[in-house]
Amino acid sequence: MADLLSDKALRGMIRLALLLPPALRGRMMAALVSRIVAPLTGYRDRAMANLAHVWPEMPERERRRIAREVAQNAGRTMIENYDVPGLLERMKDTPVTGEGVAAIEAARAEGKPILFVTGHYGNFEAPRAALVARGWRIGGLYRPMANPFFNEHYAANMHALSDPVFEQGRRGTMGLLKHIRGGGMGVLLFDVYDSAGVPIDFLGQPAPTLTSAAEIAVKTGALFVPFFGIRKPDGVNFEAVFEAPIPHGDPVEMMREVTRRLEARIEADPGQWFWIHRRWKPKRQRKRAEKRARQQGEA
Template sequence: MAKGEEKARGGWGDWISDRVLRGLIRLALALPHRTRLRLMGWAVRRVIAPLAGYRKRAMDNLAHVWPEMPEAERRAIADRVAENAGRTMIENYDVKGLLARMQHAPVTGDGLPEIERARAEGRPVLFVTGHYGNFEAPRAALVARGWRIGGLYRPMANPFFNEHYAANMHALSDPVFEQGRRGTMGLLKHIRGGGMGVLLFDVYSSDGAPIDFLGQPAPTLTSAAEIALKTDALFVPFFGIRRADGVSFDAVFEAPIPHGDPVEMMKEATRRLEARIAEDPGQWFWIHRRWKPRRQARRQRKRAAARMGP
């Protein structure tokens, strides 16, 4: 296995954390849909986010990109982010319910005619999105309408939690591959055979291209664009936008990004996500370590020292 694909064994702390989360998920799923959303939103916003440091991380990220934003506004956005994260988590654990709800959800966007044409012609389609709203909602909307859409996921650090997290992703629509060399090759083979897949691109990667995100450097992998180029896949950004009721979604499929230089393609994908965040910053997962400015600064110093030599 590649280094990134090594399986963590997990310790007692991971096991206990997983059992607590399993219990909370089981409890929530036993409740009516709207009640469970309120419960999980409240639990993550009021309990998990403050204790796990997610609220502070979100506020730090907001200060990093918008330093003039008042602290009260940053806190309000961080709370909305945690609320959305809690709702998204339990929505995605109710696969049958998510499919049933998204079957009749509005599906719109300039990209719809082209993806329908690609499907009819057997041309592959690679969807890209970020951790915004509920990023599984558009995929569920198409799967509920009879489409088969694979994906690539980043495994959770807790191996016990990752076991059922991955199984849940498979339940929505196969094939699903774990991030890493082997998983990327599996997705590439699926796309090359005329299939459809989804990739989330808004996570930090030290191997990524230096692309600014919300005005700050955020290394971004170009693998999604490269797969689209290798397979001649339509390259389509989509977004699952949570409505004001906190329950329903709009599944928006944007106009395809033209093929070209992979870095430029990912810059355009980044701009599409930035535009959504500008509309509603509380729907993006600010709890992610997207920029890691200290790590980037250390890497820049090392590169500068290497150029200067002894």
């Protein structure tokens, strides 16, 4: 019942916001999430804790400023991605820039597969929308939401931007792998905690990171290209930046390079990354390390 009620409240908020002009709805969602949702849900406190974890010398006032910007960006991103026609219209004339543009255009012309990789930075759907608006077909893999009622329209909205979209898991990964192997294009976000991941330092602290994106690229021969949808200071428009492809090699080293690319973006503008995610889970990592140490001692 709680999931159903929270979903109804969220749907109502989204419907109301979508009645407003894009710039106004963005400001409304930025204010609503930063002033009400983030404090009530604990997102603000989580962002503050994550910032303290990686930058312990940062003054609290600065952490609060960044946490506020994070919540504002999250609110804007959510409502932008719920207006798929509006996002496509906005991005169709947005310049597509970066060292990787020539490489992805050549790969598309030759029918070669491309796997784009990014993090929860700015609006991570904006670069994909920029290409889809230009006639590209780019699939993806998504992590289902815990609330099944919310997940229903969340997933439908992702399908509306560009198919095929697969749910995270063995079946979904195999579906994406088949799509890429057939010369298709897809997007993966890599910057979420997964206990099965390899510890890779992220902003100076170890963070379990799945290597599946790099493994898919290597198996399929897909061009492996990081991209970023960087929100401009006006809060409305974006830069769609496609970086130089990462050469194939050891998947762990490939993911280290992806991580470095994301780190550079965060250090340039930390308020655009989703610090509200539990990226590090240091207590859980310590417990897992202690358990492994005990098992090794008993062996």
